[in-house]
């Protein structure tokens with residue numbers, strides 16, 4: 001079997017965007033929504049459990065078609081963000097489902113409003129739907145009247161969602177000009193990030209300068225989009241829904257108590273010196289007095305090893321197989337069903353993601369594979385997500401997606417399995433040392449960087465409501481990275497625009513702490529795996545198979561982890577500190 005880079009096939013969703021199948025999906029949803037609307041008079045406190053479950057199944061069947069349509073439009077758009085048909089289809093589907101959602105909204109409103117005794121009676125018999133029902137009721141104090149909820153839904157289509165699509169369209173058409181060996185080349189953002197992680201110090205600086213030159217030009221526009229999105233978030237979640245803080249709205253969605261997130265961020269802040277120590281060590285390794293921010297991801301070895309796609313795919317699949325053949329088989333399904341878009345193309349979304357549509361479908365994975373060790377890691381990461389989704393496939397549509405803080409478990413674990421394999425096979429001590437440096441680079445990127453991102457978001461949300469300008473935000477961002485790096489790095493002025501570049505700040509406010517959560521968790525889990533071997537596997541697979549069928553706190557406490565304790569989070573940092581100690585010893 002050889003693996004080649006290719007675009008993905010979306011046929012398992014729909015044969016084409018002008019296909020009769022897609023059109024009939026619209027009418028199918030329309031029919032199902034009309035039927036669902038008729039159950040409204042039946043919703044009484046004494047509703048029988050048998051009928052209640054039938055109603056939930058109807059809602060699930062209707063949502064299933066919707067999830068497929070949504071996925072189709074999103075994936076089409078991601079594969080070509082400059083395609084007008086894809087963008088229009090996405091807009092059409094967003095509008096269609098905002099309307100459909102409004103017509104079925106009465107069910108969740110009734111459910112949230114139902115008295116506790118009857119809710120308990122129904123939940124007790126609701127099997128896999130239970131946690132979904134329980135989660136919904138958490139939002140009771142933050143739910144508005146049906147009319148208000150409907151206005152919010154419909155206004156979101158042309159409000160926050162439209163602003164995000166606009167930002168995507170604007171930034172994904174950027175090209176960047178960098179002079180490489182005397183020739184000016186026009187490259188994509190993805191290719192720019194290759195230079196940033198490359199061995200050439202001058203190119204690293206040029207790549208960053210060009211990135212921020214282009215983004216800073218549009219900072220007045222993108223910054224304005226950001227201000228509007230933050231005001232929108234505040235207006236909805238704090239003013240109308242009465243969440244105590246902007247971040248509390250995300251925390252409840254994640255079903256993570258506020259104090260857990262605060263503890264995580266405090267512990268992260270305290271541990272910033274670990275990474276500062278690492279950057280000083282890295283400077284020494286590179287023969288520099290002090291690292292520039294440009295050099296953060298510089299490889300310590302000059303040999304930048306390239307992997308062809310077939311080799312990379314083989315290594316990743318092998319490392320999954322070695323952990324557990326069942327896991328390897330699941331990962332292979334993504335390739336076998338052509339659900340992987342691995343090419344680099346102009347207009348294609350940069351970065352990488354895994355899209356788990358619904359339990360009966362193999363997830364779709366997008367990467368921009370360019371042959372570096374990082375790209376192999378990214379492939380392992382995204383396939384890890386896919387494995388997670390497939391392991392949880394026995395759950396309902398409503399309980400199979402894991403909540404955000406657990407969403408990065410299998411992906412990060414997958415990367416670590418790959419790294420172990422690479423280290424075991426690599427004989428060259430320079431390459432091995434480079435890999436270990438990379439591991440701390442990655443830990444930095446996923447833990448400390450994201451934790452400070454979350455702290456910036458917390459501050460930015462507050463500032464925007466106090467009428468901060470785009471430049472004010474840039475100043476605050478600058479202060480944020482100065483605290484993060486201390487005097488371990490020299491930071492050029494243009495890095496104050498970094499927040500303009502980060503898509504999560506726009507599309508999913510406060511998403512980022514989930515990365516730090518996930519990575520620290522996985523560091524602990526991986527250490528348990530090393531210590532216990534086989535005995536560990538069932539506990540780990542159980543976490544993944546739970547999907548989103550329980551609160552994260554419950555899934556983890558069943559695995560012996562207390563997320564309220566600062567010591568647990570500190571344990572993750574201690575593992576990183578150990579890695580840095582090892583590297584310092586040489």
Ligand SMILES: [Zn+2]
Nearest residue numbers: 381385408411
């Ligand atoms: Zn991920």
